[in-house]
Amino acid sequence: MWSGIGCAASPPLGDEDAARPTVVLLHGLARRAASMDRMAQVLSEAGYHVCNVGYPSREHAIADLAAQVVAPAVAACAPNPVVPVNFVTHSMGGIIVRELARAASVQTLGRVVMLGPPNQGSEVVDALGGWALFAAINGPAGGELGTSETSVPNLLGKATFEVGVIAGNRSINWINSLMIPGVDDGKVSVSNTKLEGMQDFIVVHTSHPFLMKDRDVIEHTLHFLSTGCFAHEEAPLTDLLPCNPDVLPSLQSDAAPVSKQQR
Template sequence: MIKRQPKPLVILIHGLHMHAWAMRPLAKKLTKLGYECHRFGYFSVAHNLANHSRRLHRWLTKYEKAGVPIYLVGHSLGGLVIRDFLQRYPQWQITRCVTLGTPHNGSISANNIVKILPKFVGRSYLQGLDGNAPALKDEVQLGSIAGVRSVGLGKVVLPRNRQLAKIEPHLQPNDGTVFVHETKLAAAKDHIIVNASHTGLLINDEVAMQIHHFLQQGHFLHTKNC
């Protein structure tokens, strides 16, 4: 009898003001591509990144399997949770992770709204959305995916972003909430842009395929159409 090899584990981490269920469409796509997917939920506003990392550390013990790689995929704030987690718990030896619409260099949207409605971002701002998340370790390969379909709530509640884009041309491309330049991390292994909005990154077929390619190869599939 041939023993089946266990599938690689992919842990999906949602973003600000979201719930684990938001990662369900992406989990379904990645499951079809050969992964065992689990969705980690956390209170994005009530607690800071250190607390999220501690809970993730404890939660992961339910799924770890000897010899089976664990990959992390985070959307928006979830990508910053990943960076904090990797710094605090290196014993997990996670080698590859992918972030979707994550403002690695800080969020202009968060900077704007924290001045008028700080409770909206809560404890996710300091050492997170303010651009001060922990540095990425050299042994970790991170792939960052950015969207350029500029629609969503951010366009409505943060009009200053549009004004800023007129002044600084390099800030123009964005997914409706996060600017492309905010998703670029110097220590990242690769970066790619897809035609999707901030939340649309979670249901986009190309995003799922790019995640799969990066987790297998350590880089994205760059084509003329990307």
């Protein structure tokens, strides 16, 4: 039975809301919509119509969650198909948006900000995904987030929409970090958050569970939703497009523009 359908803390869309840009928030695996409440509050205060969507992340596969739960919730919160729908996602929520894009479930997809997304999978799933306890805690979707070529993140392909990725480089889970090569946030390596075709990328000194509550992350999110780029302290990468994806760091490198928290 499907559960968790709907927009948390989102009032019916009235005439005033219809004129405001819509942002849909999607939490991560084994989290709830309430984990995005701080982000929802700030975005609402900034003038966005916010739909904080809860979904039963541990009960179904990613494709089923996207099609049967998230897509209907988005349609209910943003019923006008010609108005762009923006997204801010945490962790697996970013993979849900990629599945929505693949299936063309959102007719007009706007800008997307992904926080700590396992866009190339997580080695933690590679190491623990076969354990019964892991499956019991994380469900079918959790087992789909490995790094193999056949994992869901790696089958979804490059971004076909305007997306910025924010990665964390601080871990409070040293056990997980032992399984992850390179710099990581305790769940995902910095390298594996990157997505081919992304518009911009930045690293903050924050751990995976707290990305959506971090002040700098929220500021970067607002900036990307408004401009299509993050608020880098460095000089623009080009005179015409500060976050031209053609000159972004390699997907195989941990190098990235750095947020002020790292300085």
